[in-house]
Amino acid sequence: MDYANLPPAEIRKLIREKQITGPTAGHALGYAQANLAILKKEHAFDFLLFAQRNPKACPILDVIEPGEVAPKGIAKDADIRTDIPKYRVYKKGVFVEEVTDLYDYWSDDFVCFLIGCSFSFENALLNNEIDVRHISEGCNVPMYKTNIATTPAGLFEGPTVVSMRPIPEADVVRAVQVTSRFPSVHGAPLHIGNPETIGIQDLSKPDFGDAVTIKEGEVPVFWACGVTPQAIAMHVKPDLMITHAPGHMFVTDIRDEHLGIL
Amino acid sequence: MDYANLPPAEIRKLIREKQITGPTAGHALGYAQANLAILKKEHAFDFLLFAQRNPKACPILDVIEPGEVAPKGIAKDADIRTDIPKYRVYKKGVFVEEVTDLYDYWSDDFVCFLIGCSFSFENALLNNEIDVRHISEGCNVPMYKTNIATTPAGLFEGPTVVSMRPIPEADVVRAVQVTSRFPSVHGAPLHIGNPETIGIQDLSKPDFGDAVTIKEGEVPVFWACGVTPQAIAMHVKPDLMITHAPGHMFVTDIRDEHLGIL
Numbered sequence: 130m131d132y133a134n135l136p137p138a139e140i141r142k143l144i145r146e147k148q149i150t151g152p153t154a155g156h157a158l159g160y161a162q163a164n165l166a167i168l169k170k171e172h173a174f175d176f177l178l179f180a181q182r183n184p185k186a187c188p189i190l191d192v193i194e195p196g197e198v199a200p201k202g203i204a205k206d207a208d209i210r211t212d213i214p215k216y217r218v219y220k221k222g223v224f225v226e227e228v229t230d231l232y233d234y235w236s237d238d239f240v241c242f243l244i245g246c247s248f249s250f251e252n253a254l255l256n257n258e259i260d261v262r263h264i265s266e267g268c269n270v271p272m273y274k275t276n277i278a279t280t281p282a283g284l285f286e287g288p289t290v291v292s293m294r295p296i297p298e299a300d301v302v303r304a305v306q307v308t309s310r311f312p313s314v315h316g317a318p319l320h321i322g323n324p325e326t327i328g329i330q331d332l333s334k335p336d337f338g339d340a341v342t343i344k345e346g347e348v349p350v351f352w353a354c355g356v357t358p359q360a361i362a363m364h365v366k367p368d369l370m371i372t373h374a375p376g377h378m379f380v381t382d383i384r385d386e387h388l389g390i391l
Numbered sequence: 392m393d394y395a396n397l398p399p400a401e402i403r404k405l406i407r408e409k410q411i412t413g414p415t416a417g418h419a420l421g422y423a424q425a426n427l428a429i430l431k432k433e434h435a436f437d438f439l440l441f442a443q444r445n446p447k448a449c450p451i452l453d454v455i456e457p458g459e460v461a462p463k464g465i466a467k468d469a470d471i472r473t474d475i476p477k478y479r480v481y482k483k484g485v486f487v488e489e490v491t492d493l494y495d496y497w498s499d500d501f502v503c504f505l506i507g508c509s510f511s512f513e514n515a516l517l518n519n520e521i522d523v524r525h526i527s528e529g530c531n532v533p534m535y536k537t538n539i540a541t542t543p544a545g546l547f548e549g550p551t552v553v554s555m556r557p558i559p560e561a562d563v564v565r566a567v568q569v570t571s572r573f574p575s576v577h578g579a580p581l582h583i584g585n586p587e588t589i590g591i592q593d594l595s596k597p598d599f600g601d602a603v604t605i606k607e608g609e610v611p612v613f614w615a616c617g618v619t620p621q622a623i624a625m626h627v628k629p630d631l632m633i634t635h636a637p638g639h640m641f642v643t644d645i646r647d648e649h650l651g652i653l
Contacts, residue, residue: 170436173436174432174435174436174439177436177439177440177443178439178454178456180443181439181442181451181454182453182454182464189443192440192443192444192544194440194544194545202444202542280464282456283456306653309652309653312574312652316652317652390571390574390578390579390652391568391571391653
């Protein structure tokens with residue numbers, strides 16, 4: 130199957146029918162994908178406020194209110210209980226199991242947060258002929274905990290996690306311009322250059338994901354990462370929290386380009 | 392006193408001491424000012440979600456959590472109970488009184504929303520030598536109810552209110568560019584040209600504010616207006632809601648330019 134050229138609704142249908150069970154990178158190419166974080170209503174205001182205060186790390190694309198199952202703003206006919214290939218369940222901050230649908234866990238007091246994902250701005254970099262190293266090396270993006278504190282909200286607080294992409298010196302300005310256009314998928318970089326400034330000791334040892342090659346004449350460029358809100362929500366050890374499994378995203382009906390603010 | 396050149400903290404101090412009691416336009420020039428909406432905690436999640444879904448009409452600059460009085464993200468040492476020259480109190484959607492501080496009403500379950508105000512992008516237009524008609528005519532900006540529905544959240548729903556500024560044809564593109572830079576103070580226009588398309592029958596009869604002259608060769612340009620969230624919150628008829636009095640804004644420590652995303 131040519132998943133890259135299927136429309137998002139078809140991809141979601143195949144996921145719902147459990148015919149797609151793997152990572153969604155490259156599926157319905159040109160359409161935005163989203164991270165998922167599900168919390169019970171009691172934590173929803175604080176988490177939404179946390180997102181509002183930390184929009185680079187936690188850009189909200191849509192929120193599903195209690196009792197509903199579709200993120201109507203980004204995919205009207207979807208069902209969040211079935212339309213992601215793999216979910217992760219955490220109880221009191223501890224990973225419990227991976228599941229392929231949420232029927233056994235679903236509750237009418239769930240609030241589901243769909244959070245922008247870097248795939249959209251990576252497509253924009255590629256369209257500008259800027260190499261995205263972890264894609265060309267076929268591995269996961271390297272991610273690092275930093276000394277950049279998030280702005281707390283209620284119980285939610287902790288360090289910002291960043292992703293890193295090595296960019297040739299000559300393309301750094303363009304990389305800033307291209308990603309600045311997309312604030313709802315992490316936007317402009319948080320930091321350019323010296324990793325130690327933001328508390329990263331060794332680029333070859335990422336906290337999450339895989340190390341990538343940094344070539345002569347390339348500058349490490351750091352963007353706020355969607356792992357931040359999950360890591361921070363986990364830190365609060367809520368009774369129950371559900372997320373997508375890494376790389377197994379929600380495919381939206383929103384074209385990447387529609388997220389461009391200019 | 393030269394209020395235009397006083398720093399924001401000085402302006403707030405004079406307001407707190409009730410030495411400034413009038414409108415704040417032009418005070419601490421170059422610094423962003425904010426609209427205020429105070430609701431009780433029970434409505435806070437829905438209102439924050441409404442804002443997240445309608446960022447052009449309701450761009451949140453900061454939120455004060457229950458039990459606190461300072462919008463720490465935009466003015467660390469401020470006290471929201473005293474630092475606005477005039478407040479309006481509404482009970483069940485009905486205007487009750489104007490007050491100059493909130494000591495008689497303050498409650499520890501209040502959530503205060505500070506919402507971006509068009510003063511910042513008007514300064515940007517003026518800096519680009521684009522006339523802002525209601526400023527040059529010394530009146531209030533004309534505002535209109537439209538047929539553009541907001542995206543509901545919980546109880547909050549209703550029509551978008553827009554403000555209108557007549558722009559010379561030759562400057563329309565620049566006006567879009569300049570205001571697109573400032574998404575947190577309403578951002579790019581919602582509509583350019585024919586008022587009837589968005590349900591406005593007669594530009595000479597605004598629903599709020601004052602009519603302004605539209606000269607030959609000028610195009611009416613419409614931006615989402617900060618009156619929208621207040622009008623919609625009012626529609627819900629909450630037991631208690633407090634806002635700033637029109638034109639009597641909260642002066643923040645954030646420079647207009649720092650709100651520019653590019």
